[in-house]
Amino acid sequence: MERRSKRKWSWGRLLRWAAFLGVILLVPVIFSGNQYHMYVTTLICIYIIVIMGLNLTLGYTGQISLGHAAFMGIGAYTVALMTLHGYSFWLALPLGAAIAFIAGLLLGLPSLRVKHHYLALVTLGFGTVVYLVMTNEHEFTGGFSGLPGIPRPNFFNLSLRSGTAFYLLVAGFLILATVVLLWILNSRWGRAFKAIRENEMRAEMVGVNLLAYKLLAFAIGAAYAAIGGGLLAPLMRFVDPTSFPVHESFWFLIMLIIGGSGRFEGPFLGVIVVMLLPELLRGTQQLFFVIFASITLVLVIFWPSGLAGLIDVFFRRVLKRNTPQLTK
Amino acid sequence: MLIQLVLSSIAIGAIYALVAMGFTLLWQASRTVNFAQGDFITVSAVLMFILVCAGVPFAWALLTTVAISGVLLGYVVKTGIIQPLIRRSQTTLIVATIALSFLASNAVATFWTAQCKAFPPVFGMTPYRVGSVALSRQHVWTIVIAIALILAVNLFIQRTKPGKAMQAVAQNREAAKVLGINISRVTTMVFIMNAVLVAFAAILIAPVYMVRFDMGAQLGLKAFYSAAIGGFNQIRGALLGGFLVGIIETFTSAYLSTEYREMFVLIILIAVILIRKEGLLGTEER
Numbered sequence: 001m002e003r004r005s006k007r008k009w010s011w012g013r014l015l016r017w018a019a020f021l022g023v024i025l026l027v028p029v030i031f032s033g034n035q036y037h038m039y040v041t042t043l044i045c046i047y048i049i050v051i052m053g054l055n056l057t058l059g060y061t062g063q064i065s066l067g068h069a070a071f072m073g074i075g076a077y078t079v080a081l082m083t084l085h086g087y088s089f090w091l092a093l094p095l096g097a098a099i100a101f102i103a104g105l106l107l108g109l110p111s112l113r114v115k116h117h118y119l120a121l122v123t124l125g126f127g128t129v130v131y132l133v134m135t136n137e138h139e140f141t142g143g144f145s146g147l148p149g150i151p152r153p154n155f156f157n158l159s160l161r162s163g164t165a166f167y168l169l170v171a172g173f174l175i176l177a178t179v180v181l182l183w184i185l186n187s188r189w190g191r192a193f194k195a196i197r198e199n200e201m202r203a204e205m206v207g208v209n210l211l212a213y214k215l216l217a218f219a220i221g222a223a224y225a226a227i228g229g230g231l232l233a234p235l236m237r238f239v240d241p242t243s244f245p246v247h248e249s250f251w252f253l254i255m256l257i258i259g260g261s262g263r264f265e266g267p268f269l270g271v272i273v274v275m276l277l278p279e280l281l282r283g284t285q286q287l288f289f290v291i292f293a294s295i296t297l298v299l300v301i302f303w304p305s306g307l308a309g310l311i312d313v314f315f316r317r318v319l320k321r322n323t324p325q326l327t328k
Numbered sequence: 329m330l331i332q333l334v335l336s337s338i339a340i341g342a343i344y345a346l347v348a349m350g351f352t353l354l355w356q357a358s359r360t361v362n363f364a365q366g367d368f369i370t371v372s373a374v375l376m377f378i379l380v381c382a383g384v385p386f387a388w389a390l391l392t393t394v395a396i397s398g399v400l401l402g403y404v405v406k407t408g409i410i411q412p413l414i415r416r417s418q419t420t421l422i423v424a425t426i427a428l429s430f431l432a433s434n435a436v437a438t439f440w441t442a443q444c445k446a447f448p449p450v451f452g453m454t455p456y457r458v459g460s461v462a463l464s465r466q467h468v469w470t471i472v473i474a475i476a477l478i479l480a481v482n483l484f485i486q487r488t489k490p491g492k493a494m495q496a497v498a499q500n501r502e503a504a505k506v507l508g509i510n511i512s513r514v515t516t517m518v519f520i521m522n523a524v525l526v527a528f529a530a531i532l533i534a535p536v537y538m539v540r541f542d543m544g545a546q547l548g549l550k551a552f553y554s555a556a557i558g559g560f561n562q563i564r565g566a567l568l569g570g571f572l573v574g575i576i577e578t579f580t581s582a583y584l585s586t587e588y589r590e591m592f593v594l595i596i597l598i599a600v601i602l603i604r605k606e607g608l609l610g611t612e613e614r
Contacts, residue, residue: 058419058423062417062419063419064419064422064423064426066426110598110601110602111598111601113601113605114601114605115560115613117361117418117422118556118601120361120363120422120426121552121553121556121597122594122597122598124549124552125549125553125590125593125594125597126594128546128549128590128594129588129590129591129594132587132588132590132591136587136588246545247430247433247542247545250426250427250429250430251430253423253426253427254427254430257423257427261423284438286434286437286438286442287438289430289431289434289438290431290434290435290438293427293428293430293431293434294431296427297409297424297427297428297431300413300420300423300424300427301409301412301413301424304420
C-alpha cells in the first residue's frame with residue numbers, strides 16, 4: 001500500500017476509478033425498470049457511506065465505535081424533522097452531519113482519554129440513550145410510529161422524486177465521500193491515523209497528538225454515518241427507531257470485517273456481499289445474522305484482511321504481478 | 329415502600345456486581361474486554377429455562393446449566409476464540425467478542441425463539457414478613473446467593489494455590505511466567521469461573537426479567553458500567569460499582585424517570601472517567 005501510494009497516478013489506479021464510476025453510472029441503465037432493485041442499490045450506496053465512516057474510525061485508526069447506528073439516526077431524524085418543517089434538505093443534511101460530528105467530539109473527549117475500550121463502552125451507552133429518545137419523545141420523534149411523509153429533495157430546479165434520480169443523488173454523495181476519504185487518508189491526518197493504529201506508543205513518540213487525532217477520526221466517522229442516515233430518510237420517506245437499534249452498530253462492524261477492515265475497498269465489498277446475499281438467497285434475516293457473525297469470527301482469527309485481502313491474493317496468484325506477501 | 333426499594337436495588341446491584349466481577353477477572357487474566365458477557369447470561373438463562381420446562385428437577389437443571397456454561401462459554405470460547413487472538417491487538421480481541429455477542433443473541437433467536445418466555449419463580453411467591461414489612465423472597469435470596477458467591481470467589485483467590493496463581497498473572501504476566509505459572513491454564517480457569525458466575529447471575533435474574541434472546545444486552549452493559557465506574561482492574565471496584573449502579577438505577581427510575589434510567593448511569597460513568605479515569609477504586613495501569 002505504502003509503495004503504491006507514492007506513484008499517484010498509475011494506469012491500474014485510473015482503470016479502477018473508471019470501473020468504479022462505470023458501475024455507478026450503469027446501475028440506473030440496468031435497474032431503472034425495477035423500482036425494488038433501484039431501491040436496494042440506493043440502500044447499498046448509503047450503507048457504504050456509513051461503513052466508510054466506521055472504516056476510518058476502526059479500520060484506519062483502531063478505535064471501536066458502537067454508536068454508528070445512533071449517529072446514523074441523528075442524521076436521519078435531523079433531515080426528517082427539518083424537511084417536514086419546510087427547511088431545505090441541503091441545509092438539513094450538513095446540519096445533521098455537524099450535530100453528529102459535535103456529538104462525536106463530546107463523547108470521544110472523556111472516553112478517548114482512557115484505555116481504548118472505553119470508547120466502545122460509552123458509544124454503546126450513547127446508542128441506547130439515542131434509541132430511547134427516538135422511542136419515548138412522541139411529540140418530537142413520533143415514537144414507534146415514526147415520522148412519515150418525508151419529501152425527497154430538489155437539486156436546484158431538478159426534482160429528485162423518482163427512484164433513479166434519487167439514486168444518482170446518493171451515488172454523487174458516495175463519490176464525494178470516497179474522494180474526501182481518499183484525500184484524508186493521503187494527507188498528514190491519514191498518516192497519523194495509521195500510525196496510531198499500528199502502535200500508539202510509537203506514534204506518540206514521533207509527536208502525534210494521540211487524543212486530537214483519535215477524536216478527529218471518530219468524529220469524522222460519526223459525520224459520515226449521519227450523512228448516510230440523512231440520505232436514508234428521504235429514500236424511505238419515513239423514519240422510525242427500528243432502523244437504528246443498538247445492535248445495528250454491531251452489524252455495521254460485521255459488514256466492515258467481512259469486507260476488510262482498514263482496506264479502502266472493505267466497505268464496498270462488505271456492504272455489497274452482506275446486503276445482496278440475503279436478497280438473492282432468501283431466508284430469515286436472523287439466520288443471515290448468525291451466518292455472517294460466524295464468518296466474522298472465523299475471519300478475525302484466520303483472515304483479518306477480509307474479502308479485500310482475498311481478492312488481493314487472487315489477483316496476485318492469477319496475474320502474478322507481485323510475489324505474495326502477507327501483512328502481519 | 330422505601331425498604332422494598334432499597335432491597336430491590338441491592339438485589340439487582342448484587343447481580344451486576346456478580347457479572348462485573350467476572351468482567352474484572354477476565355480483564356486481569358487476559359486483558360479481554362468481554363462484550364459478549366450479557367449474551368452469556370442469555371445463553372445460560374435459556375439453557376436453564378429449557379431444562380426446567382423439560383421437567384428436570386431444579387437442582388439437576390441448575391447443575392447441568394452451570395456445567396454446560398462452564399464448558400461452552402468458558403472453555404470453548406477461551407480455546408476457540410480468545411487463545412488464537414491473545415497475542416494480537418486488543419482491538420481485535422474486542423471486535424471478536426462483539427461478533428460473538430451478535431452471534432449468540434441471534435443464534436438464540438433463530439434456533440430457539442424470538443419470543444419472550446416467563447421463567448417460573450424459583451423461590452416461591454409469598455413474601456417474608458418482618459413486622460409490618462413484606463420482603464420479596466426473590467430479592468432476599470438473590471442477595472444471599474450473590475454475596476455467598478462473591479465471598480467464595482474471593483476466598484478462592486486469596487486462600488488457594490490456583491487463586492494465588494491468578495493474582496500473580498494479574499499483577500505481572502512476565503514474572504508469573506518466569507515463576508513457572510502456566511498462564512494459558514490460569515486464563516482458561518478464569519474463563520470457566522466467569523462462565524459459572526454468569527450462569528448463576530442468569531438463574532437469579534431470569535425470574536425477574538423475561539427470558540428472551542436480547543435479555544442480556546442491557547444487563548451486560550450495566551455490568552460493564554459497574555466495572556468501569558468501580559475500577560476495571562479491582563474486584564472490590566467491580567463490587568462497589570455493581571451495587572452503586574443498582575442503587576442509582578432503581579432510585580432514578582422510581583423518583584425521576586423510568587424511560588431514561590440508562591441515561592443517568594451513562595452520565596455517572598462519564599463523570600467518573602472525567603474525574604478519575606481508573607474508576608473509583610481502580611489503580612493506574614500501564
